[in-house]
Amino acid sequence: MTQPQKAIAPKFFYDKRGSELFDQICEVEEYYPTRTEIHLLKTYCRDIAQLVGQDCLLIEYGSGSSAKVRLLLDALPHLAGYMPIDISQEHMLQASAELAQSYPDLDVIAVCADYTQDFQLPPYSKKPVNHKLIFFPGSTIGNLHPQEAIHLLKQSRRLLDKGDSMLIGVDLKKDPAILNAAYNDAQGVTAAFNLNLLDRINQELNANFDLSHFHHWAFYNQDESRIEMHLVSLKEQTVIIDKTPFHFRQDETIHTENSYKYSIEEFQDMANYAGFDAQQVWTDADHLFSLHYLTISH
Incomplete structure (x- = not known):
């Protein structure tokens, strides 16, 4: 979170709620x-x-x-x-x-x-x-x-x-259209899965993320041959994680997953x-x- 591109490894998606949401992702049409x-x-x-x-x-x-x-x-x-x-x-x-x-x-x-x-x-x-x-x-x-x-x-x-x-x-x-649809399902399950990461940080690391101030963003990066998933800050804000402040610019992202x-x-x-x-x-x-x-x- 202190790097120029804030990032969290995708293995941390999988608390109990995250694992349940991923099981739901596997059932969506896209x-x-x-x-x-x-x-x-x-x-x-x-x-x-x-x-x-x-x-x-x-x-x-x-x-x-x-x-x-x-x-x-x-x-x-x-x-x-x-x-x-x-x-x-x-x-x-x-x-x-x-x-x-x-x-x-x-x-x-x-x-x-x-x-x-x-x-x-x-x-x-x-x-x-x-x-x-x-x-x-x-x-x-x-x-x-x-x-x-x-x-x-x-x-x-x-x-x-x-x-x-x-x-x-x-x-x-x-086809990138198939890939983009797969990671942006119409039901919003993948978005909930991505945002759950912030809820987990709130619960386990004494943080104060407001999930309504972030949104899910996934797209196919053709040059890198990978889907990228991010959480985008909707406003300029400061979040506290275990007494440490982290500042976000509007539209700044946390890179949460690649899928090559x-x-x-x-x-x-x-x-x-x-x-x-x-x-x-x-x-x-x-x-x-x-x-x-x-x-x-x-």
């Missing part, structure tokens, strides 16, 4: 990524299961409500266990408990961690693990600058051994640079979204 990725998982889950094999430890980054992973849980035979990793502890634990009830024979090992930072998997030895698969859906990797995305892929590579794999959703480059879009070739080059082999990619008929199966061969 937001194509979730339904397209679910379609790909439903269509190709058997192919994925054949590539993975038995006795797999399924590790999910940013598990959230765990809706998509159920498609894999139903398809993968004789799982060694399921390890959801999420920064939003309360939301993750609730989802993990519901998942454990739905799959009583599945060992669920919930981990509260920031997967964008270096971390180690907790010890796991209840069942023999023949294969580790990291599942990273939602094109969340697009929220990272390309260099940060490469760092995450390299960090993931270090968690895996030869023969292990990663299944990752990546949003594709497309890639071609299939661009992402595969990135994965190869990070130490993965791009083994398989699936995409929909409209070429909106891609699902990449990456492997470790050395």
Whole structure:
């Protein structure tokens, strides 16, 4: 907040309310990524299961409500266990408990961690693990600058051994009109999601943001191949965060999220640079979204 361009990392969207709002975003008509990725998982889950094999430890980054992973849980035979990793502890634990009830024979090992930072998997030895698969859906990797995305892929590579794999959703480059609509839904759910960040700061950091003095702004930056989300100050104002004043000019913004879009070739080059082999990619008929199966061969 002290930088010339004020910014807050998008991982802080996901308190309980933020996680609930994101689940609602995934249901709005304009937001194509979730339904397209679910379609790909439903269509190709058997192919994925054949590539993975038995006795797999399924590790999910940013598990959230765990809706998509159920498609894999139903398809993968004789799982060694399921390890959801999420920064939003309360939301993750609730989802993990519901998942454990739905799959009583599945060992669920919930981990509260920031997967964008270096971390180690907790010890796991209840069942023999023949294969580790990291599942990273939602094109969340697009929220990272390309260099940060490469760092995450390299960090993931270090968690895996030869023969292990990663299944990752990546949003594709497309008509900017489709992208702009997806992040400016008519119901205003994305706007509420963005503004909730200020409400969270008020509650947790003793701040006094007036949400009516800010508005949601999202647009596709063609030069950077990314959607940018901002919160725009509607007036000149000063906000106090934990006794520290922060001044805003009228129309000054807080940059809250990027969502980079890639071609299939661009992402595969990135994965190869990070130490993965791009083994398989699936995409929909409209070429909106891609699902990449990456492997470790050395």
